[in-house]
Amino acid sequence: MTAGRCNRLKTSASVPDAALGRRVRVKICGITDTPTALAAVEAGADALGFVFATSRRQVTPEVARGIIQHLPPFVARVGVFVNTPPAEVADIAAYCGLTAIQLSGDDEINNNFSKSPYHNLPVIQTLRVGGGRGLPRWPRCNADAYLFDTYKEGIYGGTGEAFDWGILQNIDCPKPVILAGGLNAANVRAAVKLVKPYAVDVSGGVETGGHKDIDKIKEFIVQAKGVLI
Numbered sequence: 374m375t376a377g378r379c380n381r382l383k384t385s386a387s388v389p390d391a392a393l394g395r396r397v398r399v400k401i402c403g404i405t406d407t408p409t410a411l412a413a414v415e416a417g418a419d420a421l422g423f424v425f426a427t428s429r430r431q432v433t434p435e436v437a438r439g440i441i442q443h444l445p446p447f448v449a450r451v452g453v454f455v456n457t458p459p460a461e462v463a464d465i466a467a468y469c470g471l472t473a474i475q476l477s478g479d480d481e482i483n484n485n486f487s488k489s490p491y492h493n494l495p496v497i498q499t500l501r502v503g504g505g506r507g508l509p510r511w512p513r514c515n516a517d518a519y520l521f522d523t524y525k526e527g528i529y530g531g532t533g534e535a536f537d538w539g540i541l542q543n544i545d546c547p548k549p550v551i552l553a554g555g556l557n558a559a560n561v562r563a564a565v566k567l568v569k570p571y572a573v574d575v576s577g578g579v580e581t582g583g584h585k586d587i588d589k590i591k592e593f594i595v596q597a598k599g600v601l602i
């Protein structure tokens with residue numbers, strides 16, 4: 374796949390995706406209970422995120438497994454980890470039935486990891502940008518997708534704050550781009566039009582009073598998927 378083009382997935386060699394158009398995929402992150410998970414899926418979420426790191430959204434492997442057991446088959450189950458040893462990540466992934474691993478820790482630039490400790494599950498590498506931090510180089514490119522989130526000192530994710538999406542507009546990223554950080558129903562449409570990412574990821578923007586809000590999840594998905602890119 375040509376570098377810089379793969380965030381715009383090709384449907385066939387002869388039909389440019391721009392001619393067909395596509396909808397962005399949506400990941401709802403920070404799921405902590407089954408009713409919310411099922412409501413998000415019903416609303417059209419493509420992926421759900423389970424935070425195993427220290428966070429007010431943290432879930433235990435037991436809770437995540439209990440939620441995941443109720444999900445239909447075509448929904449990605451993404452485990453979010455911060456500086457967790459790979460063997461522990463793999464154990465949690467197998468126990469819970471995760472289908473992808475999101476690494477949101479300090480290893481973002483030197484991502485020379487091997488996928489084998491993660492049982493070859495797809496790996497999403499978080500890259501935190503903004504706040505004076507530009508785009509990194511792509512030293513090894515062995516992640517399966519890159520999730521761009523807002524940099525804030527001492528916080529690994531779920532900041533609820535946006536960065537300047539313009540930095541991603543003509544990005545030469547070798548893997549699918551996932552846009553995150555401060556997205557909500559009011560701004561996601563503009564973000565999707567500008568960046569044309571593979572997927573968007575949201576947490577705080579679909580919460581009220583620190584809890585997931587099903588009406589906000591529905592509206593977010595309507596707005597995100599309401600634009601052809």
Ligand SMILES: O=C(O)c1ccccc1NCC(=O)[C@H](O)[C@H](O)COP(=O)(O)O
Nearest residue numbers: 402428529530531533554555575576577
């Ligand atoms: O959400 C958290 O609390 C969190 C904590 C530690 C590491 C990662 C975390 N979230 C990762 C995500 O993928 C969030 O959805 C992403 O950071 C966007 O969050 P928000 O800006 O609140 O939409």
